[in-house]
Amino acid sequence: MGKPQSVLLITVDCLRADHVGFPGYGRPTTPFLNSIAQQAYVFRSAIAAGTPTYYSFPAIHASRYPTALGRDIIGIAPEEPTLATALQGAGYTTGAFLAANPYLSPHFGYAQGFQTFQDFLNPADGKTARPESRQAPGRVSSLRRFVEQSSQQTRLTSAAYGELHFWYCQWHNARETRTMDQLRCYPAADVIVDEATAWLRALPEEPFFLWLHLMDPHHPYYPPEAALAATGAGEISAPRARFLNSMWNRDVGPARVRRYLREVLSLYDASIYWVDQQISRLVHSLQELQRWDETLMLVTADHGEQFLEHGARYHSPMGLPEQLIHVPLLLRSPEFLTSKVLDGPFSLIDLAPTILESVGVETPRNFRGHSCWKQVKAGNLPDEPVITECVEACNNPFRREERMRSRLIAARDRSYKLVVNFREQKDYFYDLSNDPEESAPLRPEVLSSERARLLHAVRSHLQQIKTNDESDTRLRACLREFQQLDSAGLSSSVASTAS
Numbered sequence: 001m002g003k004p005q006s007v008l009l010i011t012v013d014c015l016r017a018d019h020v021g022f023p024g025y026g027r028p029t030t031p032f033l034n035s036i037a038q039q040a041y042v043f044r045s046a047i048a049a050g051t052p053t054y055y056s057f058p059a060i061h062a063s064r065y066p067t068a069l070g071r072d073i074i075g076i077a078p079e080e081p082t083l084a085t086a087l088q089g090a091g092y093t094t095g096a097f098l099a100a101n102p103y104l105s106p107h108f109g110y111a112q113g114f115q116t117f118q119d120f121l122n123p124a125d126g127k128t129a130r131p132e133s134r135q136a137p138g139r140v141s142s143l144r145r146f147v148e149q150s151s152q153q154t155r156l157t158s159a160a161y162g163e164l165h166f167w168y169c170q171w172h173n174a175r176e177t178r179t180m181d182q183l184r185c186y187p188a189a190d191v192i193v194d195e196a197t198a199w200l201r202a203l204p205e206e207p208f209f210l211w212l213h214l215m216d217p218h219h220p221y222y223p224p225e226a227a228l229a230a231t232g233a234g235e236i237s238a239p240r241a242r243f244l245n246s247m248w249n250r251d252v253g254p255a256r257v258r259r260y261l262r263e264v265l266s267l268y269d270a271s272i273y274w275v276d277q278q279i280s281r282l283v284h285s286l287q288e289l290q291r292w293d294e295t296l297m298l299v300t301a302d303h304g305e306q307f308l309e310h311g312a313r314y315h316s317p318m319g320l321p322e323q324l325i326h327v328p329l330l331l332r333s334p335e336f337l338t339s340k341v342l343d344g345p346f347s348l349i350d351l352a353p354t355i356l357e358s359v360g361v362e363t364p365r366n367f368r369g370h371s372c373w374k375q376v377k378a379g380n381l382p383d384e385p386v387i388t389e390c391v392e393a394c395n396n397p398f399r400r401e402e403r404m405r406s407r408l409i410a411a412r413d414r415s416y417k418l419v420v421n422f423r424e425q426k427d428y429f430y431d432l433s434n435d436p437e438e439s440a441p442l443r444p445e446v447l448s449s450e451r452a453r454l455l456h457a458v459r460s461h462l463q464q465i466k467t468n469d470e471s472d473t474r475l476r477a478c479l480r481e482f483q484q485l486d487s488a489g490l491s492s493s494v495a496s497t498a499s
């Protein structure tokens with residue numbers, strides 16, 4: 001190998017594989033990435049090792065399953081080796097620009113190994129998330145609270161109040177004049193790319209590791225109007241988008257929101273298009289700076305998103321369906337400008353070691369995943385089961401009681417998938433080749449040897465987690481929690497370590 005390669009890792013929140021062009025989506029969401037795919041490796045079965053964000057990124061950065069240090073530990077442990085620390089140790093200049101995801105902060109250890117770390121979570125920088133304005137309580141809201149409390153006496157009056165209040169809010173919102181840009185809750189991809197480009201321009205000659213995390217396809221969905229037009233969605237005004245997001249977020253059954261699905265998907269797809277176009281801008285900047293020919297680029301996602309499949313919206317960790325765990329993955333190596341499609345399953349737990357081998361940097365010993373670089377170059381990934389794990393219905397990991405719920409584990413190979421629900425003490429087995437929608441699990445007696453193979457993979461996974469000696473790493477993570485939260489946190493964490 002000649003000059004050391006730089007590494008550009010782009011992760012896109014909530015980007016499901018089947019809405020991306022290069023694996024085969026019909027709508028023009030990713031024209032630029034499609035062109036890159038002509039000289040890159042395309043992974044058709046890339047699977048997140050956990051979902052959502054806080055269960056996916058420990059695998060992406062530290063090549064560790066999310067609950068391997070205990071269900072109560074979220075994020076990267078202090079001093080835990082990561083892709084960034086390995087590359088920094090090898091002389092890379094490292095930088096991260098993340099679009100205000102609260103779970104990807106120094107608090108959760110993600111700044112480790114990055115000389116520049118900009119998470120846009122500080123309101124003082126003026127580019128952070130823009131929470132919707134809140135009115136100070138006045139006479140009208142006091143009256144509203146009184147009516148709301150009075151309506152709680154029966155289910156019927158409570159439902160009637162909820163309906164009336166929702167539509168009153170929509171009538172009120174329709175009069176506002178904010179644009180899509182003003183309504184958006186996270187910095188858009190163009191803001192992140194601008195900052196990253198400025199960082200690239202000031203770089204020394206050394207190889208760099210740049211990580212971007214883009215939030216455009218994360219709800220609420222407010223794509224720029226230009227992106228809507230380019231994806232053929234037609235016009236959706238900002239007030240209409242606000243109405244659609246409010247409706248989509250209502251705590252009502254799927255039948256009540258299904259009629260808005262087409263428009264909501266248009267907003268989601270246009271958000272993906274905007275990401276694609278900003279990646280294109282970034283690559284043009286790298287070309288201009290004469291760094292593109294030395295850059296290994298990867299584009300993937302932490303997890304997907306549901307649009308009423310199985311009745312669900314967004315990405316709550318429930319059931320581990322394909323819409324949540326199947327992510328796009330594109331790897332463009334400057335050494336192998338070839339178009340290759342890899343069909344075998346690939347877990348994102350293997351991503352960091354694969355990247356490190358491809359650029360010739362030693363892999364940290366604690367990494368659980370293995371490099372697949374040789375198999376990737378050969379264009380042939382083995383059909384070995386890959387594992388995804390999470391804690392069921394943990395939607396707010398800041399709440400300790402949610403983190404301690406039961407585990408969900410999925411094992412998936414090219415054709416089959418087994419989901420083990422530890423709360424229900426049940427497993428669900430799917431034939432993905434004949435039932436890609438996972439509409440009906442197979443009966444236990446059907447395909448029993450395939451089911452046994454995946455059950456064995458789940459069992460090996462659990463045994464591996466149990467036998468790994470990570471007590472020191474775990475204690476460091478517990479201590480961080482204690483320092484950041486309260487003394488009660490430490491006593492309970494140490495107690496569970498000892499048990």
Ligand SMILES: [Zn+2]
Nearest residue numbers: 013014053302
């Ligand atoms: Zn996420």
